[in-house]
Amino acid sequence: MSGGQTLDVTVTAIEQVTPLIKHFTLARPDGAPLPAFSGGSHIIVVMRGPNRVYRNPYSLLSAPQDLGTYEIGVRRMEESRGGSQYLHDVVKVGDRLEIAHPVNLFPLDKIARKHLLIAGGIGITPFMAQIEDLRGGPVPFELHYSVRSPEHAAFAARLAARAPGRVQLYYDSEQRFIDFEGLLSNQPLGTHVYVCGPAGFIGKVIDTAKACGWAGSHIHWEQFAAPPAGDAFEVTLAKSGKTLTVPTDSTLLEAIEAAGVEVPYLCRGGVCGFCQTKVVECDGELLHHDHYLSDAEKARGKAIMPCVSRARAQRLVLDL
C-alpha cells in the first residue's frame, strides 16, 4: 500500500469517552458498505491539514459484522507530532477524511484452543473488534484490561455488555494490578496470548510468558511505535535525484512523500516492514525506532524504516 489507495469517509459521530480518548465513527458519504475486515485490523487515517498531511494508524474497534461504519479510538498524545491532536482539536462531525483499506497485522490465531487477551490503556481498541469475532463462538476467551483509574477505562460498559463475565478490569488507582505470572502460568494447553498497550506493559507480558515456558508462536503483540520527533536532517534520494530536509516534527516517510516519492507502507508504526529502505550512505548515526529490524540489522546500518526512524548525520543517501 502507498499513499494513493484511500477511501473517502465522513465523520458521523465523535464522543469523548475518557479525559484523553475520543471515539470517532466514520461512514462512506454515500452510505455504501465499507471494506470487510477482521478483529485486530487497523486503518491509516489521512488528515490533510493546512500545512501538512498526517497519516496515522488506528485499530478498528467496531464489529467486523457491521460494515456500515468504522469506529476508532484516538488517544490524545501530547508528545506526538500532531496527528492525534489534529483529530482531537480540528476534526468535527460532518468532516471528510481519507482512510486506507484495513490491514490486519494482529490477527487471532485460527487454531488456538483459548484466547487470552491483555490490554493496557488505549491498547484495548483491537480487542474490541476481536471480541466481536469471538463472542458466540466455540473458542473460550478472556480479556484482562488495565487502566490507571476507572475514568480512563474506555469502552468498559460496552465490553461488559458484549462479553459478560469474560472481562476483568484492573485499576492502578485502586492498587489492582494484573498478576501476570499467576495468569500466564495457569492456562490450558493450546492457549494463545495477545497483548496491546504501552511498550513496558507489552514487554512485561512477553517476558513473563517466556519465563513461564510459553512458545513464541503462542505470544502475539501489537505496538505501533509513535514516530518520535527529533532534530531536522537532510536526506538525498539517489534514484529520484532529490535532496530534502526532514523537519523536526515530520517523519522521514512523510518528508519523502511530501517530495512526491512513494514508499510502500502498511502500518506506519515500525511493525510491518513494508517501508524498509536501503541506506546507500550515512556518515553519522541511524536512529532506529522500529520493532522490525533485528539488532544486528540495525547495527549494520544498511536499512532504515522511514515511517518511524530518523538519522543524525551530515549526509544520508537512500535508495529511492
Ligand code: FES
Ligand atoms: S510502514 Fe510498517 S514498518 Fe514502516
